[in-house]
Amino acid sequence: MEGKEKFKKLVAKLYANPELKERFIKNPKEILRDEGITVADNVDLQVVQDSETVKHFVLPYLKPGETLDLEEIEPRISKFF
Secondary structure: OOHHHHHHHHHHHHHHOHHHHHHHHHOHHHHHHHOOOOOOOOOOOOOOOOOOOOOOOOOOOOOOOOOOOHHHHHHHHHOOO
């Protein structure tokens, strides 16, 4: 199963199972690994949830001095979706 499909399936499971969702919020790496999604040990994950009035905008990481042109933005913002 492709990465995007794994994420979609996981999100559906999280909303269907409030206990799993709480576990995911507290320890996302454990749940991701259980779902076959690998996350490097040196990566810290923070789970946030939008509400009706609060939305989150996540900027992709750029190394110091790195720039992006328009053609490079799409792969950088969609690599986890």
